[in-house]
Amino acid sequence: MAKTTYDESKIQTLSALEHIRKRPGMYIGRLGNGTHVDDGIYILLKEVVDNSVDEFIMGYGSRILIRRKECEVRVRDYGRGIPLGKVVDCVSIINTGAKYSDDVFQFSVGLNGVGTKAVNALSSHFMVTSFREGKYHSATFSQGILLKEETGETKEADGTEVVFTPDPELFGDYAYNEDFIFSRLWSYAYLNTGLCLDYNGKVYKSAHGLLDLLDKEVGTEGLYTIIHYQAKQMEFALTHVAGSYGENYFSYVNGQHTTDGGTHQSAFKEGILKGINEHFKKNWAPQDVREGVVGAIAVKVKDPVFESQTKNKLSNTEIRTWIVNEVRDAIVDFLLKNAEEAQKLYQKIINNEALRKELNEVKKGARESAKKVSLNIPKLKDCKYHLGQSTTHPDECEHSMIFLTEGDSASGTITKTRDVMTQAVFSLRGKIVNVYGKKKTEIYKNAELYNMMVALGIENGVEGLRYGKVIIATDADTDGFHIRNLLMTYFLTYFEDLVFAGRLYILETPLFRVRNKNQTVYCYSEHQRDDATAQIKNSEVTRFKGLGEIDPKEFGQFIGEDMRLIPVSIAGMNEMHKTMEFYMGSNTPDRREFIMENLI
Known part of the structure; x- marks a missing residue:
């Protein structure tokens, strides 16, 4: 192997914007194509809207107009507007902005002066216009390079407008998912009472903040009136739901959704436990008090410290x-003033305690009969790195994943082509039982359900999860779809916090291969197949019904860098439970009618 010369000529200095384009993951987390809620195109939108929301937080402009036409996004606020002489600097020079000054922005999310610079650098077209006191200053960029500037008089109201198109050179063939945008806009509305966001003519506005958020999520599932507390630096809402395992939290810092929680979420949980125990003069175990909790907390922190630029976890x-x-004092106050609601909560905790004791008895029996030691689990082909395991290889740990497959054929294909460092495989023996409406004790009576739970490390909650992604990898036929539904029912029934954490995915593999002697194309739909057969002359078409039918030599690419994953997400707990009851509950006349109408 020839040695490479390492001298002064190999040392490069990139401009700030060049660095953003070269290493976008450092600034926006990931690129993606729009199929995942954390893909870069949504982060770009968030960074621009964040600036407009910061204006509202500081008392300027209660309305934000957002318009999207295909890939172009336009955001117009009615705040103070960027000072006209600094328009170009604020969107192109790193570490330039007003968010280092407490006088101008006290509780801002974008503290590092990077947000709009990243949007600028990663957009094929970027235009910013500031309107101030009858004058405007506009600047147009492409890939972070300034193309032109304009200044002049205007009758427009004060504020800032940003227009951008994420660069297809970087993001590839991307498309926006409207549901992801709706969810993000509702978050802004809930966190900023009185703010009006107008997206393509649809208005998002909340009168009661986190109370509205929890009401939407829980609906009629709540066991008692939602506890809602609002102060200058903190707001929270809280209730328990029936028939739910685990805990679910929505946590925010300065308007930023901290999907991985952090110190504010941990403190919230501790305050809940202390407040409830203090009121009832008990010393209940944390899991008995918090089992079935759905809560939301938003705090304002002057100098937030996040674990990464994407701000998913707070460290202060x-x-x-x-x-x-x-939190403790607010809960004690609510329970003192609402004796009926306090009694409903008391009963829920007593039920949780009884269920835990019953579970413990069943667990002992399950462990004695199974005689399982550590992770000596049949049908698990493990990987080297696991979530949260190593401080020396944090990226590999976060990128660890486990494929849940059906049968030896499919698992054999994945096992032969996987990355043994970060990809594990758990093989199911067929269809697992339908656990809808069943107690958690069912897991300990069924070896397959038990083995899967232990393999994932989630017996005591999502905090023990051993893999960054849990991926359902079933065949693209009716049996495969049924197994997929049974697995989703298992997670949504017993481990819904894993789904809320955005850890559950479905692997999308090609349905067809179209090829001739010179060219091979893999197709994920009949439409793609038809396009490919029209373009490739003298082609043969292969239909893949199962993962085991795909040659391992071909399959590696489908679980590599270009792996296509569909995230399993929940619009709201109330809707989720209704959907599960319809599809996985008892056979009702409504469901029979639905099946008859949709039979092909």
Whole structure:
């Protein structure tokens, strides 16, 4: 192997915008094509809207107009507008902005002066216009390079308008998912009472903040009136739901959804436990108090410290004490004033305690009969790195994943082509039982359900999850779809917090291969197949019914860098339970009628 010369000529200095384009993951987390809620195109939209929301937080402009036409997005706020002499600098020079000054922005999300610069650098077209006191200054860029500037007089109201198109050179063939945008806009509305967001003519506005968020998520599932507390630096909402395992939290810092929680969420949980135990003069176990909790917390922190640029987890430790105390006092106050609601909560905790004791008895029996030691689990082909396991290889740990497959044929194909460092395989023996409406004790009576839970490390909650992604990999036939539904029912019934954490996915593999001697195309739909056969002359078409039918030599690419994953997401707990009851519950006349109408 020839040695490469390492001298002064190999040292490069990139401009800030070049660096963003070269290493976009450092600034927006991931590129993606729009199929995942955390894909880059949504982060770009968030970064622009964040600036407009920051204006509202500081008391300027209660309306934000957002317009999207295909790939172009336009965001117009009615805040103060960027100072006209600094328009270009604010969107193109790293570490330039007003968010380092407490006088101008006290509780801002975009503290690092990077947001709009990243949008600028990663857009094929980017235009920013500031309107201030009858004058405007506009600047147009492409891939971060300034093309032109304009200044002049205007009758437009004060504020800022940003127009951008994410660069297809970087993002490829991307498309926006409207549901992801709707969800993000509702979050802004819930977190900023009185703010009006107008997206393509649809208005998002909340009168009661996190109370509205929880009401939408829980609906009629709540066991008692939602506890809602609002103060200058913190707001939270809280209730318990029936027939639900685990805990679910929506946590925010300065308007940023911290999907991985952090110190504010931990303090919130501790405050809940202390408040309830103090009111009832008990010393209940944390899991008995918090089982079935659905809560939301939003805090304002002057100097937030996040674990990454994408701000998914808060690290500030100094906020813990006051959050714990404030949450505890607010819960005690609510329970004192609402005796009926307190009694409903009391009964829920007693039921949780009884269920846990019953579970513990069943667990002992399951472990004795199974005689399982550590992770000596049949049908598990494990990988080297696991979530949260190593500080020396954090990326590999976060990128670890487990494929849940049906049968030895499919698991054999994946096992032969997987990356043994980060990809594990768990093989199911066929269809698992339908657990809809069944107690958690069912897991300990069924070896397959038990083995899967232990393999994933989620027996004591999602905190123990051993893999960054849990991927359902079933065949593209009716049996495969049925197994997929049974697995989703298993997770949504017993481990819905894993789904809420965005850890559950479905692997999309090609349905067809179209090829001739010179060219091969893999197709994921009949439409793609028809297009490919029209373009490739003298082609043969192969229909893949099962993963085991795909040659391992071909299959590697489908679980590699270009792997296509569909995230399993929930619009709301109330809707989710209704959907599960319809599809996985008892055979009702409605479901029979639906099946008859949709039979092909």
